[in-house]
Each structure stands twice: as C-alpha cells, then as structure tokens.
Amino acid sequence: MKTIKTIGIVGAGTMGAALAQKFAQENFSVVLADREDKFVHRGIENIIKMLQEGVEKRVFTPEKVQKILSNIKGTANLSDLKECDLVIEAIFENFEAKKELFNSLSNIVPSDTIIATNTSSYSVTELAYNIVNPERFIGLHFFFHAAKNRLVEIIRGSKTSDDTFNATYRCMVKSGKDPIMCEDAYGFVVNRFFVPWLNEAVRLLEEKVASPEVIDYVCMQTFGIGMGPFALMNATGVPVAYHAEKTLEIFGNLYKVADMLKAQAEKNEQWELKEANADDITPSIAAIINERMLGIVFFVCAQLIEENVCTTTDLNKGARIGLQWKKGPVDLIQQYGNDEVKLFIANIAGRYSEKLPGNIEKLFFPLEYISLKKTGDTAIIRFNRPEDLNALNEETVKQLDQQFKLAEEDSKIKNIVITGSGKAFVAGADIKFFVKNIRNKKLENIVAFTKYGQEVFEKIDKSNKKVIVVLNGMAFGGGLELALCADTILSVSNAVMAFPETGIGIYPGLGGTFRAKKKLGKGLAKYLILTGKLLTAKDALNAGLVDNIISVDEMLDITEEGKNIPEAAPRTTENNWAAIAGIFEANTYENLLQGINLDGQMDKEEYEKLSKTIRFKAPVAMKIAEELINNGTGPDSELQQLTTIFSTEDALLGLSSVGKKVEFKGK
Numbered sequence: 001m002k003t004i005k006t007i008g009i010v011g012a013g014t015m016g017a018a019l020a021q022k023f024a025q026e027n028f029s030v031v032l033a034d035r036e037d038k039f040v041h042r043g044i045e046n047i048i049k050m051l052q053e054g055v056e057k058r059v060f061t062p063e064k065v066q067k068i069l070s071n072i073k074g075t076a077n078l079s080d081l082k083e084c085d086l087v088i089e090a091i092f093e094n095f096e097a098k099k100e101l102f103n104s105l106s107n108i109v110p111s112d113t114i115i116a117t118n119t120s121s122y123s124v125t126e127l128a129y130n131i132v133n134p135e136r137f138i139g140l141h142f143f144f145h146a147a148k149n150r151l152v153e154i155i156r157g158s159k160t161s162d163d164t165f166n167a168t169y170r171c172m173v174k175s176g177k178d179p180i181m182c183e184d185a186y187g188f189v190v191n192r193f194f195v196p197w198l199n200e201a202v203r204l205l206e207e208k209v210a211s212p213e214v215i216d217y218v219c220m221q222t223f224g225i226g227m228g229p230f231a232l233m234n235a236t237g238v239p240v241a242y243h244a245e246k247t248l249e250i251f252g253n254l255y256k257v258a259d260m261l262k263a264q265a266e267k268n269e270q271w272e273l274k275e276a277n278a279d280d281i282t283p284s285i286a287a288i289i290n291e292r293m294l295g296i297v298f299f300v301c302a303q304l305i306e307e308n309v310c311t312t313t314d315l316n317k318g319a320r321i322g323l324q325w326k327k328g329p330v331d332l333i334q335q336y337g338n339d340e341v342k343l344f345i346a347n348i349a350g351r352y353s354e355k356l357p358g359n360i361e362k363l364f365f366p367l368e369y370i371s372l373k374k375t376g377d378t379a380i381i382r383f384n385r386p387e388d389l390n391a392l393n394e395e396t397v398k399q400l401d402q403q404f405k406l407a408e409e410d411s412k413i414k415n416i417v418i419t420g421s422g423k424a425f426v427a428g429a430d431i432k433f434f435v436k437n438i439r440n441k442k443l444e445n446i447v448a449f450t451k452y453g454q455e456v457f458e459k460i461d462k463s464n465k466k467v468i469v470v471l472n473g474m475a476f477g478g479g480l481e482l483a484l485c486a487d488t489i490l491s492v493s494n495a496v497m498a499f500p501e502t503g504i505g506i507y508p509g510l511g512g513t514f515r516a517k518k519k520l521g522k523g524l525a526k527y528l529i530l531t532g533k534l535l536t537a538k539d540a541l542n543a544g545l546v547d548n549i550i551s552v553d554e555m556l557d558i559t560e561e562g563k564n565i566p567e568a569a570p571r572t573t574e575n576n577w578a579a580i581a582g583i584f585e586a587n588t589y590e591n592l593l594q595g596i597n598l599d600g601q602m603d604k605e606e607y608e609k610l611s612k613t614i615r616f617k618a619p620v621a622m623k624i625a626e627e628l629i630n631n632g633t634g635p636d637s638e639l640q641q642l643t644t645i646f647s648t649e650d651a652l653l654g655l656s657s658v659g660k661k662v663e664f665k666g667k
C-alpha cells in the first residue's frame with residue numbers, strides 16, 4: 001500500500017487553499033496548483049491570512065506558521081504534481097472542466113499516484129472514466145472551512161481498489177480528519193439531507209408559514225445550531241444552495257427546488273433577516289416548522305439507510321461533525337420516538353407524493369459507539385464517537401461490555417486492541433450525566449453507572465487475552481482508567497493524558513486509584529491524581545505509565561489491520577520522576593499545602609508551583625483520593641465513597657464549571 005507523504009491540490013480557491021493549509025499543518029509536503037500564478041498567489045495569501053489569525057488567537061506560534069508555509073509549494077504548472085503521492089482536485093464544479101483536468105493529470109502523474117475529487121455533486125464512478133487506471137481514483141468530499149472542519153466523506157467509485165481506499169483513509173486519519181464512508185450516490189450523505197432541509201425552509205417561507213427569522217429561530221432550538229437555514233444560506237451563498245438542490249432533483253418530487261430559492265439565486269440576493277419577535281413564535285407555528293424540518297431530514301435519512309449509502313452511525317456523525325448540529329438526525333429520531341418519527345415521515349411523503357421509504361426500523365437501532373473488527377487472531381475494539389471525544393456514558397459502557405465479551409469468547413482471538421477515533425482515545429466520562437443526576441437528587445444512578453463501569457473494566461483487566469490499549473489522542477479520567485486495565489499501553493507521540501477529577505470536585509472511581517498505584521507506585525499515583533498534571537506521551541513513558549511510543553503509521557498497522565503488535569512492551573529505563581514520587585510518597589496533601597522540608601529533593605520554585613496547583617483542587621476529593629490510594633482495596637473502596645463525594649457542593653460546582661477556574665469550599 002502506498003504511503004502518502006506529498007499531496008497535490010489542484011484549485012487554490014476556497015476549498016483547495018484550506019486543504020493545502022491543513023495538510024501543511026499536519027506536516028505533509030503540499031503542491032498547490034491553479035490555472036495562473038495570480039490564482040495561486042491569491043490562494044497562498046488566503047492561507048497566510050488564516051494562519052495570522054491563528055497566531056493572534058495563539059493557536060500557532062510565528063515559527064510554526066513559517067514551518068507550515070515552507071511545506072507548501074505554489075505552482076501554475078501542473079507538471080509540478082509529478083512528485084505527489086496523492087492529488088486532490090478542487091477546481092470549479094463543472095463536469096467538463098474536471099474531465100479535461102483528469103485527462104491531462106493522467107498523463108502527468110505516475111500511474112500509481114492516487115487521484116481524488118472533492119466534487120460535491122458528480123458521480124465518482126463517472127468522473128473516473130477520464131482517468132487512466134481508475135482503480136487509483138476516489139472521492140474525498142470535505143466541508144467548509146476545510147482547514148478546521150474535521151469531517152470528510154470518503155467515496156469509492158465502482159473501480160476504486162482496496163489499496164487506494166486504505167492508503168487514502170490512513171492519510172485522512174493522519175491529517176486529523178474524521179472520515180465517514182459513503183456510497184457513490186448524488187449528494188453523498190450530508191448534502192443529501194442538509195440541502196433539502198434548506199430548501200424546505202424556503203418552502204415554509206413561500207407558504208407564508210413564518211418569516212425567515214422565525215424559521216431560523218425554531219431550527220436553532222431544535223437542531224442545536226448557531227445559525228438557522230436562512231442565515232446559513234446568506235453566509236455560504238444562496239446560489240450554492242440552489243445549485244446543490246438542483247443536482248438532487250433526480251431523486252424525486254420532494255427534492256424539487258423551491259420557486260423562491262430559484263428566484264433568490266437568480267437575483268443573487270441574500271435573504272432579508274430581521275430580529276425574531278418572540279410573539280411570532282407561537283407553539284402552533286413552532287410545531288408546524290418542526291414537523292416539516294424534522295420530517296424532511298427523517299425522510300431523506302430513511303432513504304439513505306434504505307439505499308445503503310452509509311451506516312446510521314456515520315449519518316449521525318456527518319451532521320454532528322460536518323454541520324456542527326448538537327443533535328444528529330439519529331439522535332433526534334431516538335429523541336422523538338418511533339410513533340412521531342413515522343408520522344412525520346408519512347406526512348412528508350404524502351405532501352410530496354413520495355413512496356414511503358422502507359427499512360425505517362433501522363433508524364431506531366442504537367448508534368454503534370463501540371465497533372469491533374476481527375482480523376486474524378486480533379480483535380480491534382474502537383471508540384467510535386469522536387464527535388463527543390468518545391466520552392464514557394451508559395450506552396458506550398454497555399457496548400464496550402458487549403463487544404469485549406464477543407472478542408473474549410472467541411477462541412481464535414489472542415490479542416484485543418482497544419483504541420479511539422478522532423482527537424481522543426476517551427476524554428473522560430459524560431459530565432452532563434453527573435450534573436443532571438446530582439441536580440435531580442438521583443445519586444443512585446451515578447452509583448449504578450460507576451459500579452457497572454467498574455465491572456466492565458475489571459473484566460478487561462482480568463482477561464486471559466492480551467489486551468493492548470493504543471492511545472491515539474487524549475486519555476482523560478475514565479479513559480486513562482480504562483487504559484490502565486491493559487497489559488500494554490502504547491501511545492502516539494502527540495497523545496496527552498491526565499486525571500482531572502480532583503480539579504472538578506470528584507476522584508477517579510473506575511479503578512484509577514488502585515490501578516495507577518499498581519502500575520506507577522504510590523507516590524506517582526498520588527502526584528497524578530492530586531495535581532491533575534497533563535502528561536505528554538514522552539512524560540508518560542518516562543513515568544512508566546505508557547509502555548511505548550509508536551508512530552502514527554505503526555498505530556494504523558495495529559488499529560486498522562491488527563499487524564505488528566509488539567510481543568512484550570520494552571520498559572523504559574529513564575525515569576525523571578523519582579523526586580516527585582518520593583515527595584508524594586512521604587507526605588500527605590495537607591503537608592504539601594502547609595510546606596515541607598525539601599532536603600534538596602526538589603527546587604523551591606518547582607515545589608511552590610506544585611503546592612499552588614494542589615491549593616486549587618477540591619479538598620474533600622483530595623482527602624478521599626489520598627485515602628483510597630493509601631488504603632483502598634479495589635473497586636468496592638472507590639464505590640463506598642461515591643455518594644459522599646457526589647453530595648458535596650464542590651462536586652456540583654466543579655462538574656458544572658468544567659474549564660473554568662472555581663474556588664472550592666471544602667464542603
């Protein structure tokens with residue numbers, strides 16, 4: 001399989017320039033090509049502007065910006081793309097122009113260079129007719145702003161080879177994109193329901209149901225979004241929405257462009273949007289808007305599932321990541337329930353004289369938050385909820401339990417790999433669940449959730465198979481506690497890990513107190529839990545928390561193909577943590593707050609920083625955590641203190657103010 005190191009982008013416009021920026025940020029060599037020098041320069045100027053904004057927001061240092069820019073070579077000569085392993089086409093959405101480009105490209109780049117299209121509306125299979133060796137052709141549909149939006153739809157044409165798919169998929173993961181897989185159907189996944197959703201908003205306006213601002217307001221509430229359909233069309237261009245809907249008309253009457261959208265696009269004018277007037281948003285009007293806007297999404301999603309364009313999980317992910325909806329279509333389907341969803345779909349089908357999609361039942365299946373893939377003697381379990389940083393909730397823990405059981409019971413399986421997706425391995429537990437149950441005085445739900453989590457983690461810890469955790473990104477709180485159940489913890493170099501619990505008023509309750517002690521010793525376990533220190537992979541390797549650091553390619557060999565699993569993890573001999581471990585082993589957190597005799601073990605400044613960190617943690621949580629690390633005897637000990645800790649004022653304060661500085665009261 002090809003390893004992609006150099007990426008060519010053709011078209012330095014809105015999408016092409018943003019893609020060049022993103023790949024350069026991720027350390028790929030990029031060749032950015034356009035028709036003429038002036039268009040190349042415009043593209044590069046736009047990249048510079050974006051990066052400068054990044055410097056102002058402290059996302060990048062000026063040195064990093066220089067490094068990113070040095071990774072990009074601009075050119076108006078397509079033959080400079082010869083050196084690329086992958087070329088992504090991002091030129092005008094015009095079939096003839098794309099066809100012509102692919103004909104020339106086929107003669108320029110080597111025959112094994114992968115060629116991809118960012119088309120929004122054409123068929124990947126049809127575009128591939130213009131490529132010599134069409135097995136190296138694939139669709140990569142990115143989303144605005146392509147340097148920031150993590151979603152990419154990967155579309156195989158009828159001839160795309162497995163090697164092309166695998167190499168491209170790996171490249172997308174390496175460049176920080178969250179891929180979803182789609183069949184080659186017009187509009188792919190997201191545009192297929194998003195654009196008709198915009199169109200339906202215009203129909204509501206046309207029918208004088210409500211004003212644009214009222215429709216926007218209701219949609220913002222229902223879908224949990226910052227902009228409604230009219231504001232969105234104004235931001236991205238009304239003609240873009242019109243052309244996108246026009247290409248979907250092939251699917252039937254429901255997709256027909258609204259007359260008013262056509263007229264507005266021809267005038268090339270924005271929608272007039274005023275401040276929404278609360279008196280205009282009556283419950284009955286909101287109900288009509290809701291039913292129509294949800295109905296259209298549910299109907300199209302049912303069709304997408306019926307046509308096997310994608311899985312329900314990818315469908316939901318597409319909306320959550322690509323459109324930033326707080327609730328994806330499938331979340332909304334689960335929320336509204338069987339009867340109402342079916343009614344909405346039937347009403348929409350009736351309104352546009354469409355056939356009812358079959359297979360609606362599939363929409364009510366739970367989302368697959370934890371996937372299981374078996375390859376040879378290895379089972380790969382993946383947290384597949386990157387839109388929520390793979391946070392642990394009741395459903396993910398249940399699915400982890402089920403998938404682990406399937407791997408565990410399979411006699412052919414020797415290794416069980418557990419990993420994450422997106423930016424995180426597992427970034428802790430679902431805080432909202434804790435806050436809701438504290439407020440509703442239902443602490444028994446928190447106890448039950450924790451007890452079940454402990455049982456599942458215990459099974460992983462005690463498994464007879466070899467369990468390897470591969471940290472692909474952040475591992476916080478419950479995520480780190482899960483990692484500690486593995487026989488081997490591998491990490492990519494940019495993963496980070498921490499126990500943030502005492503900083504949000506609680507303590508690790510999923511085995512962190514005794515498994516950290518077992519792996520790291522009492523002193524270091526106390527240090528990490530009491531300070532919440534954020535460790536880089538290198539720090540964690542030195543501390544003995546991580547057993548080995550691997551490259552992203554090595555990670556992908558293990559987590560995609562179950563290949564090259566290390567036999568025994570080599571333990572690091574370098575340990576820079578002895579002084580800290582000694583201090584925390586010998587002192588209580590109260591001693592550390594009052595001041596200790598350093599005896600040259602640590603310099604004063606470092607100690608003062610440490611003690612200041614502890615001063616901002618929740619005192620009751622610290623006391624219990626310390627007691628558990630010293631004397632706890634396992635999961636039961638952690639469970640016994642749970643009601644006490646979740647009853648404190650500090651727990652509610654900390655959990656409801658994550659990311660903010662708070663002053664704990666010790667109550």
Ligand SMILES: NC(=O)c1ccc[n+]([C@@H]2O[C@H](COP(=O)([O-])OP(=O)(O)OC[C@H]3O[C@@H](n4cnc5c(N)ncnc54)[C@H](O)[C@@H]3O)[C@@H](O)[C@H]2O)c1
Pocket residue numbers: 010011012013014015016033034035039089090091092093094097101118119120121141142143144
């Ligand atoms: N804009 C979006 O939000 C978005 C989102 C997803 C996909 N897309 C798709 O991405 C593609 C590009 O869209 P865009 O919005 O970036 O367009 P754009 O008009 O901003 O940029 C297109 C660029 O391609 C260049 N170009 C045109 N023909 C060329 C050729 N033969 N050789 C080299 N360069 C050529 C143009 O000079 C221009 O700089 C389209 O297929 C579009 O459907 C766009």
